[in-house]
Amino acid sequence: MIQINNLCKSFGKNKVLNNLDLDVENGGIYAVLGPNGSGKTTLIKSILGMVIMDDGQIEVSGQSIKNNWLYRKEINYLPQIANFPGNLRVNELIKMIKDLRNKNNRADELIQLFNLNSFLDKKLSTLSGGTKQKVNILLAFMFDSPVYILDEPTTGLDPAALLNLKDLIRKEKQAGKTILITSHILQFVEEMADQIIYLLEGKIYFRGTMQSLLKKTHQTKFDHAIAAIAIPSEHV
Numbered sequence: 007m008i009q010i011n012n013l014c015k016s017f018g019k020n021k022v023l024n025n026l027d028l029d030v031e032n033g034g035i036y037a038v039l040g041p042n043g044s045g046k047t048t049l050i051k052s053i054l055g056m057v058i059m060d061d062g063q064i065e066v067s068g069q070s071i072k073n074n075w076l077y078r079k080e081i082n083y084l085p086q087i088a089n090f091p092g093n094l095r096v097n098e099l100i101k102m103i104k105d106l107r108n109k110n111n112r113a114d115e116l117i118q119l120f121n122l123n124s125f126l127d128k129k130l131s132t133l134s135g136g137t138k139q140k141v142n143i144l145l146a147f148m149f150d151s152p153v154y155i156l157d158e159p160t161t162g163l164d165p166a167a168l169l170n171l172k173d174l175i176r177k178e179k180q181a182g183k184t185i186l187i188t189s190h191i192l193q194f195v196e197e198m199a200d201q202i203i204y205l206l207e208g209k210i211y212f213r214g215t216m217q218s219l220l221k222k223t224h225q226t227k228f229d230h231a232i233a234a235i236a237i238p239s240e241h242v
């Protein structure tokens with residue numbers, strides 16, 4: 007589904023991704039983890055074509071992303087920080103995105119699910135952080151797509167909204183979708199992810215299931231395994 011070879015990206019002298027290779031198969035939930043600044047967002051944005059790679063190849067569904075914009079139609083993206091004009095009202099934003107994509111959508115179902123009815127005529131700049139995030143989730147899930155990329159999707163959500171988000175993601179997985187998620191919330195990752203992809207020093211430092219991570223780090227708890235992951239196994 008997503009194939010990355012020798013991906014390199016630097017910002018000035020800061021080499022963020024260094025000959026990174028990664029294969030993401032079709033279907034399932036993949037958690038992209040790593041310390042702050044390890045390059046998770048840069049990796050995600052490279053896949054989306056929002057960061058121009060210095061070197062390497064990325065293919066999505068067998069198509070190279072270079073000089074190609076059609077592949078982006080296959081990916082629904084929830085950014086870490088969405089920058090929509092603050093004076094736009096929620097219903098205007100939803101309508102604008104509907105008109106742009108012009109295909110079947112399930113905005114109404116998601117408005118009910120996240121209790122957004124009473125916010126539809128509010129300006130984006132007046133919404134709380136959690137409500138803004140619910141609107142962003144609605145935009146990321148309102149169209150059907152084979153691939154979802156969710157950058158810190160749980161930010162600011164209350165417990166009820168978090169449950170709804172988890173249900174949404176599970177349903178998409180059951181429908182065979184491929185879902186890449188970055189999150190620092192380990193409980194969420196532990197509950198949701200089929201595979202862990204751990205970034206460190208510009209490369210994929212670990213890739214595998216939760217069970218294989220626990221085994222590799224000789225730990226019984228996920229948070230301890232994550233803390234231990236970057237320590238050579240003879241020191242764990």
Ligand SMILES: Nc1ncnc2c1ncn2[C@@H]1O[C@H](COP(=O)(O)OP(=O)(O)OP(=O)(O)O)[C@@H](O)[C@H]1O
Nearest residue numbers: 017018020022040041042043044045046047048049
């Ligand atoms: N546009 C940019 N210009 C300059 N440096 C950048 C830019 N984008 C990212 N960086 C740098 O690249 C490195 C990786 O950043 P990135 O946002 O990909 O990390 P991350 O793993 O997503 O971090 P976090 O967990 O804090 O969200 C950081 O050192 C960051 O400062």
